Amino acid sequence: MKICRFNDNRLGVVEGDNVRDVTEALASLPAASYPFPSHDVLIENLMQIRQAAEQLAPRAPTFALADVKLLSPIGNPGKIVAAPVNYKKHLAEVLGDPEIHNDNQISHIQRAGLFLKATSSVVGASDGVALRKLDRRNDHEVELAVVIGKAANNVSREDALDYVAGYTIGLDITIRGPEERSFRKSPDTYTVLGPWLVTSDEIAKPGELDFSISVNGEVRQKSNTRELILGVPELIEFASSFYTLQPGDVIITGTPEGVGSIKPGDTMFAEVENIGSMQVAVRDAQEG
Ligand code: MN
Numbered sequence: 001m002k003i004c005r006f007n008d009n010r011l012g013v014v015e016g017d018n019v020r021d022v023t024e025a026l027a028s029l030p031a032a033s034y035p036f037p038s039h040d041v042l043i044e045n046l047m048q049i050r051q052a053a054e055q056l057a058p059r060a061p062t063f064a065l066a067d068v069k070l071l072s073p074i075g076n077p078g079k080i081v082a083a084p085v086n087y088k089k090h091l092a093e094v095l096g097d098p099e100i101h102n103d104n105q106i107s108h109i110q111r112a113g114l115f116l117k118a119t120s121s122v123v124g125a126s127d128g129v130a131l132r133k134l135d136r137r138n139d140h141e142v143e144l145a146v147v148i149g150k151a152a153n154n155v156s157r158e159d160a161l162d163y164v165a166g167y168t169i170g171l172d173i174t175i176r177g178p179e180e181r182s183f184r185k186s187p188d189t190y191t192v193l194g195p196w197l198v199t200s201d202e203i204a205k206p207g208e209l210d211f212s213i214s215v216n217g218e219v220r221q222k223s224n225t226r227e228l229i230l231g232v233p234e235l236i237e238f239a240s241s242f243y244t245l246q247p248g249d250v251i252i253t254g255t256p257e258g259v260g261s262i263k264p265g266d267t268m269f270a271e272v273e274n275i276g277s278m279q280v281a282v283r284d285a286q287e288g
Contacts, residue, residue, distance in 0.1 A: 004196035005071040020060040025052035039078040040248020071124035073197040079249040080117040086254025093257045118186035125194035125278035130285035137176040141255035142213035145170030152245040160236035166199040170252040195278040206232045211272040223256035
């Protein structure tokens with residue numbers, strides 16, 4: 001199932017070029033009171049949501065996807081876990097370009113570990129990206145994003161895919177420079193998730209997906225997740241050996257070679273096999 005969030009926090013099921021409004025399914029979520037859970041309650045209860053959505057869908061109001069505003073498919077991710085230099089050719093590209101590495105020590109991912117992006121950086125495809133620090137290089141990074149479905153602590157790679165709720169496309173927008181990654185990659189709108197969540201039953205092999213991003217029609221990055229250094233199961237094993245992954249936590253798995261700069265006025269088009277595609281506009285943050 002392809003599940004989206006759209007317009008004014010509506011819940012939708014995507015069918016072809018249309019979305020069915022199944023917001024009523026949210027009534028099946030347990031009531032919450034302060035302090036609210038720090039993980040995503042919809043993803044935690046995805047089974048019930050799916051059942052309710054399936055019952056509602058045939059009679060649900062239908063909109064053209066082109067006419068709705070797509071929000072991040074995960075409303076309340078507790079963590080955005082990110083993988084640095086997780087494609088071999090991207091590692092070579094980083095080491096070879098001072099504008100990308102900025103004299104930062106670049107280590108293999110097994111040595112560098114993972115990093116976190118602020119959850120306040122997350123937006124959906126229709127929100128677009130608002131660039132800051134326009135005197136510096138701002139880059140696109142397209143990545144397969146993994147959404148965790150249930151608490152995962154010290155999970156082995158063999159069991160790891162059982163903990164996945166689904167997949168979406170992630171854009172890890174990045175200001176190049178000398179600061180820590182989490183600082184340069186966490187401005188508002190610098191994590192785009194979308195266009196929707198594809199549940200894990202529709203993607204049996206996350207390690208065999210073609211994906212790409214183009215900017216203003218020019219292809220910039222094009223690869224396949226089989227080129228990952230640490231694949232999805234290994235990333236879940238690695239992350240969950242340091243902290244518990246919670247429902248709705250997102251792992252953005254790393255970007256391949258071809259990172260390049262974006263500027264206000266640009267339009268990005270990102271696509272991942274078996275997930276879909278999304279168009280994301282770039283603007284100047286000072287213009288709102
Ligand atoms: Mn990245």
